[in-house]
Amino acid sequence: MPSVHARLSPSSAHRWLRCPGSVSLCDMLDEDRSSEFAAEGTVAHHIRESCLAFGFEPEEFLGETIKADGFEFEVTEEMVEALRPGIEWVRERQGRIVNEMRVAFDRWLPGQFGTLDVGIIADDLITINDLKYGAGVPVSPERNEQLMTYALGFWDNVAQFETDATEFLLVIDQPRVQGGGGEWRVSLDELMKFGERLRAGYDAAHADDPIFHAGEKQCRFCPAKGICPELARFNLELMGSRFDDLDNDELRLSDAHAMTPDRLAKVALNSDMIRRWLDFAHAKVLADALSGNPPPGIKAVRGRRGVKKWLDEKAAEEFLSESLDPSEMFHPKKLISPAQAEKKLPPEKCERLERYWTQAEGKPVLVPEDDKRPAIHQADKFDD
Secondary structure (H helix, E strand, C coil), X not given: CCCCCCCCCHHHHHHHCCCCHHHHHHHCCCCCCCCHHHHHHHHHHHHHHHHHHHCCCHHHHCCCEEEECCEEEECCHHHHHHHHHHHHHHHCCCCEEEEEEEEECCCCCCCCEEEEEEEEECCCCEEEEEECCCCCCCCCCCCCHHHHHHHHHHHHHCHHHCCCCCXXXXXEECCCCCCCCEEEEEEHHHHHHXXXXXXXXXXXXXXXXXXXXXXXXXXXXXXXXXXXXXXHHHHHHHCCCCHHHCECCECCCCCHHHCCHHHHHHHHHXXXXXXXXXXXXXXXXXXXXXXXXXXXXXXXXXXXXXXXXECCHHHHHHHHCCCCCHHHHECCCCEXXXXXXXXXXXXXXXXXXXXXXXXXXXXXXXXXXXXXXXXXXXXXXXXX
């Protein structure tokens, strides 16, 4: 299960081709950015590779526990059923099948590489097949920069020496997303033109002062979106504000009713990107505050505690029956809550009531540093 990634990887071509500056910004982040979703995809790729390389069937992995990137996954019936059609599709193709091959892109991207899921070399067609196991965003193969990059690299490294084919079939296998995946044909000439775009993207990313360009496609999964000043500027201007509009601790945004229809439409169309940026920025500030390095004027405190809940309803019911009638204990048929019980029991009983209920600690929240509540840090125990 490979874990090494190129700086200009095919999987992030949609980002760095549109925003060359994102490359250097992502370099500033912690290298370990794996997620549980990515690790699950790694497991799915491992099963698929094993089946295609060694003739296994996906059901042979059912019930096994497989580790990837610090996570453990049990292979379920759902995963087996999702992977089987794509595995059978590859097996039915004519030509030589190349599985999980490291491909270099030096002709267009010096020093860059990637791992191709599946390449198939036939007399009249070269096929690139990529598994997308994620259940989130549908991915189309049409003009897909990742697959086009792999197609160029696979042709340059291997296929051109084995076939005269100049037609390519790009396939995305995305079994868990309705509307995702599919096939798209492209010629070698079109791919070569795309190669010029790759070479220009490489030069732009390695410029002394690479440009930043915010947008939905490139910013959606960008690891650096929480620290990107261009995305912040883009979102603030989109909502009718600017960095120089900041008045001490107050951010003033334009009234939506006062926006022009064109601006309001742009805000609506980009609302998901704005929301993700705000969530990412908030999470980063909260993490910094909890680690003891909050930005000026901010601290993390415990928020409101959770609702009181019974530890054991039967034990609580027995205790309440000592002082209350059944008509007072149930509303209408459900046992009253600890908070309701406290209002009905005499003071001496309320003291004993505490042993029957529990209450979650408040989650950390961000507040101005002059808030009277004490700051908390990562070393403190809290239920996040």
